[in-house]
Amino acid sequence: MPTLTCEISQSLWDALRKAADDSGHGVEHVVSHALADALQVDHGTLFQVSTSGALVEGLFSGVVSVETLREHGDFGLGAFAGLDGEMIALDGAFYQIRSDGSVRLARDDQQVPFAEVTHFAPRETVALAPFSSMDDLLAQLDGRRGTDNLFFAVRLDGRFARVHDRVASMAAERETLVEATAHQAEFHAEDVSGTMVGFWTPAYVRGIGIPGWHLHFISDDRQRGGHVLDCAGSEITLALETIDDFRLSMPETAAFLAADLSGNNDAALEKAERGRGHGHGH
The missing domain is CATH 1.10.1220 (Arc Repressor Mutant)
Known part of the structure; x- marks a missing residue:
């Protein structure tokens, strides 16, 4: 820096x-x-489109374009309209990772139902100790937060011994998030170089954000990636940024305005986002 x-x-x-x-x-x-x-430059701002509650209820229609997201960040993650794959934004490039395993640059006119982006400006870069599981990795990340009440952006670079990730498949009409991710594609890779992009979201914004850590992966050769379910690695470099400004763009679609978003979606998010007990492998 x-x-x-x-x-x-x-x-x-x-x-x-x-x-x-x-x-x-x-x-x-x-x-x-x-x-x-x-x-007039954004500083430490996390810009989010729509809410986790809307996603849980199956509101997968696009509400902003990739072009609009670029105005708010060069780093982040999200989904595409209809849950057609996973999004990862890295160094200003926005990628679409699809359930057939392919990766392509997203078009500016592609629509997005949910995303989190920021202009990434890490305050520290450190080498992580080796980790043998997702839990081990998250324990190290937790140890560097210092508070449960702010947002954090992380970037992890290096050669991963193992990555288990998922890619959402196109959702059927009226499917909820849990139903849609029940037929997600799951992938396993070993000894792969790449980058993980992610955020920590405080528990007090449940129903709006996705509490806890949320990580997406893309390989250095841009040939594979997805939403991270498990991983292992050594000599991985962590770049961390504390984010103290959160901005939410709420959809004005008829479906969003009519949806009942008052329920507790913790269990549904845990099942859909953490990959507990479903999916098919590749």
Whole structure:
């Protein structure tokens, strides 16, 4: 990450130190936010389209385009209209990973029912200890959060000993998320180089976001990937960003306006997102 060095007046320095002390954040944080505001650049903002509750209820119709998502981030994940595969956004490129195992660049006019994107600007990059399972990996990621009450973006790069992922298949008419992911495609790979992209979402936004960690994978050769169910690796590099601004774009479709989104969807999300006990393998 670039380093800025410049001279400022003593009075400005005093005001900067006071602002940092009052906010509880460091000087770098205050300066970054002030510059972003002055230059009208998004800073530490997670932009989400639609809600997890809507997804659980089967609202899979597209509500924004990939082109619109680009305006809000260069890094993230999501789904495509009709649940036609998984989305991963990495270094400004948006990919569609389909249930037949193919990967292609998404068109700007493709529609999206749910997505999370940000302009990724990690504050730290570290080497992770070897991990033998998804639980081991998530324990390491949890150890670096420091709080349960903010959002976090993560990028994991390296050669993975094992990756088990799933790709949602096109949903049938009126299917819920659990029903649609019951016929998802699942894939297993060993000794594969690639990148995982993901977010931590606090539990207090359940019904809006997907609580906990949510990771998507794409191989370096852009030939495979999906929603991560399990993995193992060593010499994996982690880049982590704390996100303190969350923006939600709610659909205005007739289906969304008429849907009953008042129910508790924790169990349905656990089954659909964590891959508990269903799917077919490849």
